[in-house]
Amino acid sequence: MAWFLVQWFSLSVLLFLTLFYLYMLIVFQYWKNRGVVYEVPTFPLGNIGFMMRKSFWDYFYELWQRHPRDYVGIFMGWKPVFIVQSPELAKQILVKDHEYFQNRYLYSGYSDPLGSLNIFTVKNPIWSSMRHELSPMFTSLRLKTITELMNINAQQLVAKIKRDYIDGNKIVDLKDLFTMYTSDTVAYSVFGIRASALNGQKSPLWTITSHMVKFTLWRGLEFTMIFVMPAVAAFLRLKLFSAEANEYIKEIFWNVVNERKTTGKTTDKDLVNHLLKLKENLKLPVDTDTELADNLMIAQAAVFILGSVETSSTTLSYCLHELAYHPEAQEKLYSDIDNALNESGKNVLEYDDLINLKYLSACIYETLRKYPPVTYLDRVCNKTYKLNDEVTIEKGIPVLVNVVGIHHNEKLYPQPEVWNPERNESPTSDNDNIQYTFLPFGDGPRFCIGKRYGLMQIRTALAQIVHKYKLEPTFPHKVAVDPYAMILSPEDGLSVKFVSRAN
Ligand code: HEM
Numbered sequence: 413m414a415w416f417l418v419q420w421f422s423l424s425v426l427l428f429l430t431l432f433y434l435y436m437l438i439v440f441q442y443w444k445n446r447g448v449v450y451e452v453p454t455f456p457l458g459n460i461g462f463m464m465r466k467s468f469w470d471y472f473y474e475l476w477q478r479h480p481r482d483y484v485g486i487f488m489g490w491k492p493v494f495i496v497q498s499p500e501l502a503k504q505i506l507v508k509d510h511e512y513f514q515n516r517y518l519y520s521g522y523s524d525p526l527g528s529l530n531i532f533t534v535k536n537p538i539w540s541s542m543r544h545e546l547s548p549m550f551t552s553l554r555l556k557t558i559t560e561l562m563n564i565n566a567q568q569l570v571a572k573i574k575r576d577y578i579d580g581n582k583i584v585d586l587k588d589l590f591t592m593y594t595s596d597t598v599a600y601s602v603f604g605i606r607a608s609a610l611n612g613q614k615s616p617l618w619t620i621t622s623h624m625v626k627f628t629l630w631r632g633l634e635f636t637m638i639f640v641m642p643a644v645a646a647f648l649r650l651k652l653f654s655a656e657a658n659e660y661i662k663e664i665f666w667n668v669v670n671e672r673k674t675t676g677k678t679t680d681k682d683l684v685n686h687l688l689k690l691k692e693n694l695k696l697p698v699d700t701d702t703e704l705a706d707n708l709m710i711a712q713a714a715v716f717i718l719g720s721v722e723t724s725s726t727t728l729s730y731c732l733h734e735l736a737y738h739p740e741a742q743e744k745l746y747s748d749i750d751n752a753l754n755e756s757g758k759n760v761l762e763y764d765d766l767i768n769l770k771y772l773s774a775c776i777y778e779t780l781r782k783y784p785p786v787t788y789l790d791r792v793c794n795k796t797y798k799l800n801d802e803v804t805i806e807k808g809i810p811v812l813v814n815v816v817g818i819h820h821n822e823k824l825y826p827q828p829e830v831w832n833p834e835r836n837e838s839p840t841s842d843n844d845n846i847q848y849t850f851l852p853f854g855d856g857p858r859f860c861i862g863k864r865y866g867l868m869q870i871r872t873a874l875a876q877i878v879h880k881y882k883l884e885p886t887f888p889h890k891v892a893v894d895p896y897a898m899i900l901s902p903e904d905g906l907s908v909k910f911v912s913r914a915n
Contacts, residue, residue: 458487632896
């Protein structure tokens with residue numbers, strides 16, 4: 413009997429695998445049948461069998477090198493995916509015909525409340541009312557106030573550099589250093605907490621962010637599956653934030669709320685009050701359970717932490733790395749900052765002074781051009797869409813804009829591997845996407861809500877560092893990308909040598 417059961421089980425598995433294999437062979441004809449040039453897929457993962465061995469950033473970079481054309485088809489597992497690689501089509505998908513591409517493809521399910529209820533993952537119609545409610549949190553006025561705090565934190569950053577890496581002779585891990593800086597800022601801007609990880613104080617936010625940005629094999633896989641194989645992520649009930657980060661964020665949020673209730677002190681400077689109002693303003697159905705409504709608030713805090721820490725600290729790290737290799741750009745930047753400080757008579761540059769420093773912006777934009785932290789922009793087609801006379805995109809097909817590819821297109825950016833802030837076409841303002849050739853923050857209604865906040869936190873740190881220190885290279889110029897990380901990250905970290913300037 414046991415022998416019979418074993419036989420029966422083995423045959424069933426064999427039959428299932430054969431049927432699955434045959435099904436995949438049919439699916440893999442999808443792009444061929446529609447006359448779209450595509451990458452030849454292999455069983456069972458399609459074109460993403462490289463996962464955890466190579467980064468998605470490298471894959472999309474190479475995809476463009478292999479197929480320098482407006483669009484190309486790939487397969488993520490059994491799902492046919494349409495990749496857009498031209499600025500004109502990016503405009504069409506992200507802006508002009510946004511109504512066909514309102515949501516992201518990634519997993520957004522109820523088994524992961526903080527991961528699925530935040531503004532990055534949530535789908536329409538909730539998304540549009542949420543965006544409407546959250547946008548006022550990023551006005552120029554609020555940003556000006558937060559810039560003051562960013563400057564205080566940047567002063568502590570500069571002091572830590574002297575203490576640890578010049579006097580203390582320690583080797584700096586830039587990503588770690590900037591994660592502390594951005595965590596200190598986000599602690600204040602989201603929760604109103606003034607704790608300084610940079611000063612060696614115990615910071616609850618640093619505990620969370622250090623968990624968020626460390627990608628072990630498992631966390632890397634979990635995060636990646638959420639983005640590229642949402643059906644599997646749903647089946648396995650995977651989570652966008654680690655269990656530890658989930659718990660810490662909830663704990664901090666409720667501690668702050670309870671303390672404010674007890675002391676009666678309230679403020680509009682951070683996000684806590686806005687988030688408390690959010691659940692009323694969203695007009696959730698009356699029978700919505702309290703846990704869901706609470707999770708909806710905390711999920712926004714969580715995504716602001718993730719959005720502001722990882723991307724900005726990556727950009728700052730690569731920018732210092734490139735400046736170390738470009739002493740002439742460093743000197744130009746230094747003298748611009750020095751002149752602005754002398755003219756203003758202040759000891760740190762404020763919001764308007766920083767915005768007006770064109771070369772500072774040019775260095776940051778060029779870093780975001782060469783190293784866009786977010787590899788591709790993610791949308792899914794929500795109703796059948798005629799792209800042109802040759803291609804119709806069916807409902808349910810993911811459409812990804814290859815940002816790395818567009819930023820490394822040599823017709824748009826001659827010698828794309830060269831970091832050159834002098835590029836003629838560098839944007840004239842933070843809102844200039846140069847005809848959709850510059851997309852580090854995405855575009856259209858779902859563009860990055862924290863763009864100006866992110867740029868300002870990079871400006872404050874960079875201006876103060878470059879004014880105090882010369883940077884010299886310690887790493888090879890070309891650095892490998894971490895294969896576990898979904899957002900660009902250097903595999904072995906990044907470092908520079910800081911040398912004090914005589915000022
Ligand atoms: C250098 C810094 C940053 C970069 C490069 C960056 C990049 C991006 C990109 C590419 C997107 C997707 C846009 C699209 O699909 O069109 C995005 C969305 C988003 N980002 Fe950022 N980001 C940065 C800083 C921030 C900051 C500081 C915050 C929060 C304070 C933030 C919060 C968000 C949120 C909430 C979304 C989702 C918006 C929506 O779907 O409505 N980001 N970001």
